[in-house]
Structure formats: C-alpha cells, structure tokens
Amino acid sequence: MSASEMSQERLENQRLQQQYNEIAELAGALAHEIKNPLSVIGMNMELLAEDLADAQTPQTRRARSKVEIVQRQCHRLQNLLDDFLRFAHVSQIQLTPGNLNEQLQRVLALFAPQAHECDIEIIRYLDADLPSILMDERTLEAALVNLIKNAMEAMPDGGQLTVRTRLSRHGVALDLIDTGKGMDQTTAMHMFEAFYSTKEGGSGLGLPTARKGIEAHGGWIDVQSEVGRGTKFTIEFPLPPRIAEHGVGQGAEATSRQTETMAKRSADVSMEVVAESSAVRRDQE
Missing domain, CATH: 1.10.287 (Helix Hairpins)
Structure with a gap:
C-alpha cells in the first residue's frame, strides 16, 4: 500500500x-x-x-x-x-491506577445475597501479587456486574462460579467460569452484538456494554462455552506503561503458574467447562 x-x-x-x-x-x-x-x-x-x-x-x-x-x-x-x-457513554472514561482484585471483591459482595438464594457457590482464586492496572472504576464495575449477572442467570438451579485473576504474558487476566447452561455456537457468535438477546425482556445491551467497557480500557474479552457444561469468559487488561517496560518477569510468571496450579488442584472448581480441563472431565465420567 x-x-x-x-x-x-x-x-x-x-x-x-x-x-x-x-x-x-x-x-x-x-x-x-x-x-x-x-x-x-x-x-x-x-x-x-x-x-x-x-x-x-x-x-x-x-x-x-x-x-x-x-x-x-x-x-x-x-x-x-x-x-x-x-x-x-462507555467511551467517556478517565483511567487511574487501581487494583482489579479489590474491584472484583466489591462487585462479588453485591451478588452474595443472590448467590446464596440461588444456591450458587462463588470460588475465588485471586492472585495476591497482581499489579495495578489503569481503570475507570465506574465503567469497569458496570462491565463486571454485567458479566457476573450473566453467569448467575445461566445457573437458575444453582452451580459454581469460579473467579480467578492471574498474570498473563500481556498483562492481567480475569477468568469467570460458570457451570451453567452454556451457549450454542449461534448465541456465542452474536452475544456481543447490540440488542441481541435470548432472554425474554432482555435489552441485549448488557454484554455489548461489558465488552465496550473492557475495550475502552485497552483490554479484550474471549469466551468459550459448551451447551450443558458452562461458559468461561477470559478478560485481559494491559499493564501500565511503566510496568510493561520492565516486563512481568520470571517471578510474575511463576506466580501465574502457582495460581493456575491452585485452581486445578481444587476438586470443587468447575474447570470442566474449558478445554484445558478435558482430562479431569473424562476422569469424572
């Protein structure tokens, strides 16, 4: 060109x-x-x-x-x-350094009564050494609320929601894993489109707003889902420039591996919804 x-x-x-x-x-x-x-x-x-x-x-x-x-x-x-x-209004944000774990804890506290009422167990694996990210608290909170609300609604008969933060190669990652109904391929393809909804009375703006909010932070969101098994959302945020210049380092990679190992060791963690746990699923069957 x-x-x-x-x-x-x-x-x-x-x-x-x-x-x-x-x-x-x-x-x-x-x-x-x-x-x-x-x-x-x-x-x-x-x-x-x-x-x-x-x-x-x-x-x-x-x-x-x-x-x-x-x-x-x-x-x-x-x-x-x-x-x-x-x-x-998602694009109108002001980014300041903040802690993703603290933001998550505040949002999860909002859903605690509903989780108890719906017999949903929330399992946390939050990396204590997670570095700060640049965030707009209100916008990020709205995105997390939409994602967790979506996961809870997918488990009307109870289940498990695993919330895991970790370091990744490119920044800070968040996994939200539910043992809900899962989505078919068509729903997964269109779920982030504005006004698309499979729920009666739904506006179809919750997940598009969540994705737009995450992308406004320079992040991205990925989804893996299987009907009858559940869904895994992975959200990744970039590190602030000063931290990124020095890299996350070997210690950070070790911390990430340690956090991942902790999650896999728990018999209660609903990791069967993702491909990485297919061996565990076969053992259980």
Whole structure:
C-alpha cells in the first residue's frame, strides 16, 4: 500500500469515527429527551394505581389491570434507556491506577445475597501479587456486574462460579467460569452484538456494554462455552506503561503458574467447562 493510499484510508477512518461520534451523541441526547416524559408518565401511572388500589367494580378492576400493564412497560422502557445510555457513554472514561482484585471483591459482595438464594457457590482464586492496572472504576464495575449477572442467570438451579485473576504474558487476566447452561455456537457468535438477546425482556445491551467497557480500557474479552457444561469468559487488561517496560518477569510468571496450579488442584472448581480441563472431565465420567 502506497503512502497516498494509507493517507486516504486514515482520512476515511477519521471521517467514519466522526460520523459515529455524532450519531452516538445524537442518540444519547434523544434517549435523555425520551426519559423525561417517560418519567412523568410513570409517576402519573403510579398515582392512578393508588387511586384504583381499592377497586370494587368490574370496570375499575379492569382499569387497574390496564394501568399495571402500562406501568410494566414504562419500567421496561426505563431500563432499556438506562442500558442504552450506559452503552453510549462507555467511551467517556478517565483511567487511574487501581487494583482489579479489590474491584472484583466489591462487585462479588453485591451478588452474595443472590448467590446464596440461588444456591450458587462463588470460588475465588485471586492472585495476591497482581499489579495495578489503569481503570475507570465506574465503567469497569458496570462491565463486571454485567458479566457476573450473566453467569448467575445461566445457573437458575444453582452451580459454581469460579473467579480467578492471574498474570498473563500481556498483562492481567480475569477468568469467570460458570457451570451453567452454556451457549450454542449461534448465541456465542452474536452475544456481543447490540440488542441481541435470548432472554425474554432482555435489552441485549448488557454484554455489548461489558465488552465496550473492557475495550475502552485497552483490554479484550474471549469466551468459550459448551451447551450443558458452562461458559468461561477470559478478560485481559494491559499493564501500565511503566510496568510493561520492565516486563512481568520470571517471578510474575511463576506466580501465574502457582495460581493456575491452585485452581486445578481444587476438586470443587468447575474447570470442566474449558478445554484445558478435558482430562479431569473424562476422569469424572
């Protein structure tokens, strides 16, 4: 490719990026404009529902039922708009040094009551020597919440969620492994597309928002899944430049190997959902 062609391609990419930014800004403004009248509708429906709470006649009971339908749809639209605005604003982040383990612990604490209620065991293998990464706490928290929420919803009858942090060749990695229903190939291919959802009433923006948030941190996300076995998400974040210049070193690689060994030794860890544990799965069968 000649220098002229490269320059033209660069200009075209800049033009497309500018168009995307303008559309995203317009869509965000439109979503905000929709939220305002929707809030008014929701509040008035709530007041109307209170007026009809003691409905005695068939006519007023029918009216109350219709009001409840409108309330549910208002709530659904409100959630959809909130999800969309989070998706649209993910790129607006401010990165500061932070600890991935601490962020994970805070998010897992949010899900502790639900895990207990749904009989889901959360197993942690968090590398104590994990270096800091550059993060935007709110954006990263939202991404982790979406991923863990997705894993929990895949285990309605209980199961195990393994959370593991480790050093990798390129930075800091996080594995989220569940023993849920797993996904077929079609779902796995489209799961990160905006508005794609296999769940009734789902907005289809949770996982796309998670991926967008991770990529805004310079990271990437990979998924392995098997129907009836479960799913493994692997997220990797780059090291800050100062740490990356010196490399993670042999000690860091040894720590990573030690963490991996600890996870494999536990009989309770649900590693059968990934290819690396196929031998363990065969022994159990």
